Amino acid sequence: MSNAKSLPLLDSAGEGVVPCCPPLDQRPITAEEAETAARMFKALGDPVRLRLFSAVAAHEGGEACVCDISDVGVSQPTVSHHLKKLKEAGLLTSERRGTWVYYRVEPAVLAAMGQLLTTTAPAARAAAV
Amino acid sequence: MSNAKSLPLLDSAGEGVVPCCPPLDQRPITAEEAETAARMFKALGDPVRLRLFSAVAAHEGGEACVCDISDVGVSQPTVSHHLKKLKEAGLLTSERRGTWVYYRVEPAVLAAMGQLLTTTAPAARAAAV
Numbered sequence: 001m002s003n004a005k006s007l008p009l010l011d012s013a014g015e016g017v018v019p020c021c022p023p024l025d026q027r028p029i030t031a032e033e034a035e036t037a038a039r040m041f042k043a044l045g046d047p048v049r050l051r052l053f054s055a056v057a058a059h060e061g062g063e064a065c066v067c068d069i070s071d072v073g074v075s076q077p078t079v080s081h082h083l084k085k086l087k088e089a090g091l092l093t094s095e096r097r098g099t100w101v102y103y104r105v106e107p108a109v110l111a112a113m114g115q116l117l118t119t120t121a122p123a124a125r126a127a128a129v
Numbered sequence: 130m131s132n133a134k135s136l137p138l139l140d141s142a143g144e145g146v147v148p149c150c151p152p153l154d155q156r157p158i159t160a161e162e163a164e165t166a167a168r169m170f171k172a173l174g175d176p177v178r179l180r181l182f183s184a185v186a187a188h189e190g191g192e193a194c195v196c197d198i199s200d201v202g203v204s205q206p207t208v209s210h211h212l213k214k215l216k217e218a219g220l221l222t223s224e225r226r227g228t229w230v231y232y233r234v235e236p237a238v239l240a241a242m243g244q245l246l247t248t249t250a251p252a253a254r255a256a257a258v
Contacts, residue, residue: 024179025186025234031202034176034183042174047163050153050170054163057154073160105154107248114246119236 023118037116040109043089048074049082053091056083057105065100152247166245169238172218177203178211182220185212186234194229 021033029037044050055069056062066079074082083103086092092103150162158166173179184198185191195208203211212232215221221232 024183025191025239027183027187028198029180029183031176031180034179038174038176038179041170041179045167045171045174047160047167050163050167051158051160054153054156054158058156062154069157110154110246110248114243114248117239117243117246119239119243 056103063104192231192233
């Protein structure tokens with residue numbers, strides 16, 4: 001993953017990566033965390049981009065080229081534009097192999113966003129206050 | 130919750146509610162599902178709204194009035210505007226009690242959005258194809 005280090009929700013932490021932010025209901029998210037996370041939510045806040053993101057994530061092997069996911073009813077330049085936006089938001093990584101650029105969802109990013117939206121148990125919430 | 134039926138990610142299903150959409154990497158999300166889910170992601174795609182949403186979710190008892198969450202550095206009318214947007218997107222419900230309107234995050238909505246961002250195990254993904 002050539003640009004994995006730029007994934008904004010993640011910090012390098014020795015052996016692996018750790019998500020930046022706790023569940024949204026555990027404690028109020030900070031301004032800095034909110035800037036990062038809002039950028040990613042905004043990138044998914046467009047139906048076509050969300051479909052493309054899902055198409056890449058669900059594609060065999062967890063990666064896809066533009067040629068694989070052009071069935072969302074928009075032109076290929078529009079697809080490329082949206083894929084670029086998703087990449088800029090840190091949701092996709094890309095790699096050129098031969099003629100095509102292949103896009104991949106970083107599972108850790110998906111997990112980090114999912115964690116933001118996890119419902120905290122009341123006990124855990126109380127402990128965090 | 131007076132407006133629980135309008136929560137767009139949820140369908141009434143007998144005793145409870147079921148989320149509308151499977152994990153994004155399980156199968157490509159449909160156009161209709163994407164419209165619904167993108168609206169909610171878009172609502173969280175603003176740093177101030179995301180902080181307010183988190184402030185409500187993390188507040189004692191899972192609910193808060195404007196008076197409780199006005200420390201995000203914007204004016205109270207702006208806070209009210211953003212809370213209205215979150216409500217319109219189905220992320221918050223509200224109830225007037227006395228002087229104040231109380232906002233609450235519907236845990237099922239948080240769970241439904243979290244499920245969208247769950248990473249499917251490879252075996253489950255293969256079975257869904």
